[in-house]
Amino acid sequence: MAQQGSVFSLTTPAVLIDEIIVDKNIARVQKYMDEAGLKARPHIKTHKIPEFAKKQLAAGAVGITCQKISEAQVFADAGINDILLTFNIIGEEKLEALKALHNQITLTVVADSTHTVDGLAKTFSAERPLRVMVECDTGGQRCGVQTPREATELAQYIAEQPSLKFVGLMTYPMPNTEDNVEAFFEQTAGLLKQAGLECEIFSTGGSPSLFSAERTTIANEYRAGTYIYNDRSLVRAGHCGFDDCAMHILTTVVSRPTESRAVLDAGSKALTSDLLGFTDFGYVVDYPEAVITGLSEEHAVVDLSACTKKPEIGEKIRIIPNHTCVVSNLMDNIYVHKGGEFDRKLDVAARGKVW
Amino acid sequence: MAQQGSVFSLTTPAVLIDEIIVDKNIARVQKYMDEAGLKARPHIKTHKIPEFAKKQLAAGAVGITCQKISEAQVFADAGINDILLTFNIIGEEKLEALKALHNQITLTVVADSTHTVDGLAKTFSAERPLRVMVECDTGGQRCGVQTPREATELAQYIAEQPSLKFVGLMTYPMPNTEDNVEAFFEQTAGLLKQAGLECEIFSTGGSPSLFSAERTTIANEYRAGTYIYNDRSLVRAGHCGFDDCAMHILTTVVSRPTESRAVLDAGSKALTSDLLGFTDFGYVVDYPEAVITGLSEEHAVVDLSACTKKPEIGEKIRIIPNHTCVVSNLMDNIYVHKGGEFDRKLDVAARGKVW
Known part of the structure; x- marks a missing residue:
């Protein structure tokens, strides 16, 4: 070639990637997030390239989001040291890989069931607890606990494990469902407070309705991927x-x-x-x-x-x-x-x- | 793992592949082709693995079909020496790669335009002419000349190039359109005969209606891919x-x-x-x-x-x-x-x- x-x-x-546009897209979204008071944690699924993740971090992102362990390994090996893994990690081999990753970087994972939490709990140790968020289904109808009550119960269950640390709530929202996300997060925040649990992170995301993220009164971290390249669906x-x-x-x-x-x-x-x-x-x-x-x-x-x-x-x-x-x-x-x-x-x- | x-x-x-079923599927289709008097030239797009292509050849296939040069390179490098490339090869870099491949194996390509033929003609030489088939659109509505008259004219054009050798007709048929294929091939065969051109290969294919291939009176080579693994669409x-x-x-x-x-x-x-x-x-x-x-x-x-x-x-x-x-x-x-x-x-x- x-x-x-x-x-x-x-x-x-x-596949051609115009770097001038990449840089402009990163700057535009980071500026928006800064002004909206949201931490940006870009999803790397769009580019899958460490060099581009480093551009996002240099612009101000607090870390990155990966979906799978084997993706996170690539980015950790490239020197990126703060990764959120938005997936229920299940199975011995994956838990072993997760442990290695946890020794390497600041790692946070999600869980939506006691099954997932039990696997994590037995893999990690109190000397270096793993950071865990509760995944909430706010209408995306994929993974996630179904109600604020369930979210709170699972958060308590996580908090009871010496090898784990409950750090927040995470949702994969459908576009234009910010009201659902707000309501779910607000209600859960109230219940968590009653239960005496601290909730550090409220994480939502998605590129399609990214520019309405400023309307949130509770979310404090935003995961988006596609905005770095954009595509026909985002034009629409x-x-x-x-x-x-x-x-x-x-x-x-x-x-x-x-x-x-x-x-x-x-x-x-x-x-x-x-x-x-x-x-x-x-x-x-x-x-x-x-x-x-x-x-x-x-x-x-x-x-x-x-x-x-x-x-x-x-x-x-x-x-x-x-x-x-x-x-x-x-x-x-x-x-x-x-x-x-x-x-x-x-x-x-x-x-x-x-x- | x-x-x-x-x-x-x-x-x-x-992805799990049951080799017992692979071997059974290869044997079943090869037996059918043998009984139908058709040469089998499996399409490797389904498995993309030289070891499995060699199983198909060992069972009696005359060669393999690839769609892209870079695929064919993988199989040629693995020792497979008879490849049909069912694609209009256009562009300098691809033509150079095609030339290298032609020096390595018995290579046949297709063309559906004088543009494609011109590129091939200037790349190869009379000392070692490239084998070229005319791609015919028998209803698939993808590539291919539209009529037996056009097919014959393009065959003549190929035959006029000292660096090329016209060897046959190829079509990518829709399932259950054997009658269209027969009619197109028969009419073109008649015109080619009038023009004094020999046509060695009449190549059709497809897994979905593979088991009606015996009904042909003119096709002599059959390209199918999916049958080696099968899938839900073939069950349907x-x-x-x-x-x-x-x-x-x-x-x-x-x-x-x-x-x-x-x-x-x-x-x-x-x-x-x-x-x-x-x-x-x-x-x-x-x-x-x-x-x-x-x-x-x-x-x-x-x-x-x-x-x-x-x-x-x-x-x-x-x-x-x-x-x-x-x-x-x-x-x-x-x-x-x-x-x-x-x-x-x-x-x-x-x-x-x-x-």
């Missing part, structure tokens, strides 16, 4: 514009079988099948009227009916994906550029870390 | 039963937030978002009434409403994915077992080879 000049000369498909959510999207997938038109059809050399192995509510598979930057109607693993089929000018075979065109995080997980590396000028190739170091 | 004993002891999520197509599915994704129940909800530690990073016409994200082997209603990147949300017995936190359960090929592309390695007994860990050597 070409290592200098325009990124348009790269062999396709290639009103979070940003297409010009704020740092990730483009560079593709080549490999076939023009009919007047209205183009086929690109990037399929679900590059763009993923994630629709996120869209009916097509990405925004075609260079031909905004083009519609990516279908993907197979290595091909995108594009309907050009609405295009006045149509791309030719061999032409390179850029796509903004529906969902940027899942694209990062498909790529061994990305190409960093500044306004189109190639700068460096980076490994996606935490790609494929599923456990 | 545990390297002996039951695969159920592996840390999750983990009537190609096989759940017991013929070699790939299971082993997961752990990490949360039971409500009576009817379980959350697994495998999300779209393990199962992919590929629905293939289903409305849920895989078949839960151990709880067939359970429905995987949603995926985020690291979590699957499972509706247990219809289950009389329900899984507990910490329990390991197996999933047959909707689409097996895309799962292989997410995993650095898979765990081979024989009826549940761990045998070996294999790298998915051609994972993530997108160009």
Whole structure:
């Protein structure tokens, strides 16, 4: 692959990341969090690259968020020393890995059941207790205790374990459900106070409704991931514009079988099948009227009916994906550029870390 | 990770491949192809593992099919010496890589435009012409020339290039469109004969309707991939039963937030978002009434409403994915077992080879 000049000369498909936009996105969100009085703890799932996490920390983030131990290991080994792991860690091998990680960095995990807490409790020791938050389901309908009462009971159970330290509440909210989050956190805070338990952290997150985070009166930490690159779903959510999207997938038109059809050399192995509510598979930057109607693993089929000018075979065109995080997980590396000028190739170091 | 004993002891999520079923699936399809008088040229996209391709060749396959050059490089380097690359290869760097590959093995590629042919023609030489097939669109609406007339003209154009050799027709058919394929191939064969061109290979493929391939009177090579593992989509197509599915994704129940909800530690990073016409994200082997209603990147949300017995936190359960090929592309390695007994860990050597 070409290592200098325009990124348009790269062999396709290639994931291009505009560092100017990355830096702008980080600065914008950090400034917002600072003004809102919220600690930023970016979720690294979007980029999976230690160098970019360090940019976020340098801008003012208090630490990072990972979802899986094997991801956290990559970032800890790269020198990042404050990690929140927002996952119920279960199973002997994972608990052993967690222990090693805990000896290396400041580690916080979540739990939503006594089962998870019991596993943690027997793994750690009172000499160096593990920091544990209670995960709360405030409407996301994924993991999490269901009521403030349950949250309080689990917090008490954690606090009773000499090897663990209860430090806060964490939720994975749906976009635009801030009121639910506030109510759940407020009620639990009241119950915790009655129970004599201190609650240091109230952690919420999500990029889509990030810019309404200032309205909180109780949350004090915010986890967001996608904002560093942005994507088509965040443009739709009103979070940003297409010009704020740092990730483009560079593709080549490999076939023009009919007047209205183009086929690109990037399929679900590059763009993923994630629709996120869209009916097509990405925004075609260079031909905004083009519609990516279908993907197979290595091909995108594009309907050009609405295009006045149509791309030719061999032409390179850029796509903004529906969902940027899942694209990062498909790529061994990305190409960093500044306004189109190639700068460096980076490994996606935490790609494929599923456990 | 545990390297002996039951695969159920592996840390999750983990992709389990039952080698007994793999061998049975290969033998079944090879026998069918032999009896139908068709040469088998398996598509390696499903497994992406040279060792499994060698099993297919040992059973009687004439060579393999790859979609991308970087995949073909992996298999050529592993000693496989007859590869069909079913992709329009465009761009200088790819053509250079193609040239190196052509010097290493017996290589055949496809083209559906004079643009593609021109690139190939200038890259290769008359001393060692490259074998080229014309890709035909017989209803798949992806790449391919649109009519037998166009196919013949492009075949003539290829035959006129001293550095290329026209060797046949290739199509990517939709399931159950054998009649279209037959008609397109028959008509083109007639036109090619009139033009004095020999056509050595008529190549069709696809696992879903593989067992009707015997009805062809003209196709002589068959490309199929998924049959080696099988998946939920092939069970639905009537190609096989759940017991013929070699790939299971082993997961752990990490949360039971409500009576009817379980959350697994495998999300779209393990199962992919590929629905293939289903409305849920895989078949839960151990709880067939359970429905995987949603995926985020690291979590699957499972509706247990219809289950009389329900899984507990910490329990390991197996999933047959909707689409097996895309799962292989997410995993650095898979765990081979024989009826549940761990045998070996294999790298998915051609994972993530997108160009």
